Amino acid sequence: MTVALPSVSEDGAKPSVLLLHMAFGGQFEFLGKWLAANGWDVTLAYSADVVERFEDGIRVMGFHPRRTTIEKNNFRYPLDYAACNALGAAELFYRLRHQRGYIPDVVIAHVGWGVGLCVKQIWPETRYIAYHEWYYTDRDWRGGGRAERPSTLSSVIVDRMRNLPIIAEFDSADANWCPTDYQASRFPPSLRPLLQVVSDGVDCQTHRPDPDAHLDFDWLSLPPGTPVVTYATRGMEPLRGFPQFLRAVEVLQRRRDDLHAVVLADDKVCYGDKLPADTSWRLRMIDELALDHGRLHIFPMQARPEYQRLLQASWAHIYFSEPFVTSWSLSEAMATGCYVVGSDTPTVTELLEDFETGAVVDMDDANEVADAVEWALDHRTEARAIGAKARAFILEKHDSRVVFARKEEMMRVLIGNSQGGR
Incomplete structure (x- = not known):
């Protein structure tokens, strides 16, 4: 399928930005909406055969996915996957430039999948910002490079292959952004000075406290005043501490008969090793534990307004993670004023201070x-x-209104004109 190209504004007074991701929006959705509302010409492109459209002031389009024929368990897969994505994205860039004359002032791409590898090859005059989320390593660089975990030869090679497309971004990017200090610390000492730590930002107007909130949905209704402990993330997996959460629920249910636990997560593994098709971590933990299912409520992730209401009604919100990318759900819960119980891992403790902004x-x-x-x-x-201290911390450090304004200024500095584009 050939994707029709959108019309591109020729209004030279408007700075233009192209946001690149593999999935729709990702980390750039809310930034894109903010920039569009503040006078930018914003295009969002991702890997899909879709008809272009305008949505919330953003031009949304797809680039044709290119599929690797190498199996995922082959150590060559990460390189071929990145090359295929680079080709699909580069074809879009070429058509935009040579058929529409479109040259964005700034391109921001999520690093690792390959979508930004050829930005400068097609648009050498464009300023390119590489968004770095993770560097795959078993080394603790802050601890002198010592090994954090045992590694097999296979895992070492796979991680090296994953990192090669990431490293390749540094030779063409005009700026390299990373959302947290911990995630930036994963990069080796030679690359770390090239990274700027810039928060993703949290919508603190949407995610705000409501002391009168209670759960009254068609999928779950509990009387006002019911003690509720909550857990909400993408999947149900050890990397995000789902088994540990249910083990704590088992203990709590033995201690108290008034407590209800609510989980919003899809019954799948998003991060880590996949399980056989006939099982899941939810099923495994239900078999392992003696749980009162009348007071344990597990649902797939719901629409954002209902997810927000759950956080507002929470008496204690659980956020666990092994050392890895920090989920937005942690900062969103803190912005909501939740009392957050978090794991003693650097992913979490960068945001959560014991008995100050959480436990x-x-x-x-x-x-x-x-x-x-x-x-x-x-x-x-x-x-x-x-919880109030947690919200104050997020407002000071991560409020999207402040973060997005900072990012816009950084982008304007890059294009050499703080007054409005080229």
């Missing part, structure tokens, strides 16, 4: 987790005060 626990100790939750149930006023 930091050993997620593998179900009793310690249960103690932290139970404290919030028994000390409601104090827990809400901690």
Whole structure:
């Protein structure tokens, strides 16, 4: 299928930006909407055969996916996958330039999938910002490069292949952004100075406290005043501490008969090794644990307004993670004023300070987790005060209104005109 090209504004007064991702929007959706509302010509392109459209002031289009024929378990897969994505994206760039005369002032691309590798080859005059989310390594560079975990020869080679497309971005990017200090710390010392840590930003107007919130949906309704512990992330997997969460719920259910636990997550593994098709971590944990399913409510991720309401009604929100990319759900819960119980891992503790902006626990100790939750149930006023401090921290450091304005200024500096484009 050939994707029809959109008309591109020739209004020279408008700065233009092209946002590139593999999936629709990703980290750039809300930034794109903010820029469009503030006078930018914004195009968002991702890997899909779609008819271009305008949505919230953004021109949305797809580039034709190119499929690698190499199996995922082959160590060559990451390189071929990136090359195929680079080809699909570069074909779009070429058509935009030579059929429409479109030369964006700025391109921002999510690094690792290959979509930004040829930006400068087609548009050498364009300023390119590479968004770096993760560097695959078993080394702790801050600890002198010592090994963090045992590695097999196969895993070492696969990680090296994953990193090659990431490293290749540094030779053409005019700026390299990374969302957290911890994620930036994963990069080797030779590359770390090239990274700027710039938050993704949190919509603190949307994610805000409501002390009167309770759960009254068609999928779940609980009486006002019901103690609720919540868990919400993309999937159900060990990397995000889902088994540990349910082990703590088992302890809590033995201790209290008034507590309800609510999970919003899809029953799949998003990060980490996949399970056989006939099982899942939800099914495994249900088999392992003695849970009261009348007080455990597990649902797929819901629409954002209902997810927000769940956070507002939470008495204690659980966010666990192994050292990896930090989920937006942590900062969104903090912006909502949740009392967050988080794992003692650097992914989490960059944002969460024990007994200041949340509770930091050993997620593998179900009793310690249960103690932290139970404290919030028994000390409601104090827990809400901690949640208020969490929101204040997010407002100061991560409010999207401040973050997006900073990013816009950085982009304008890159294109050499702080007054409005070329």
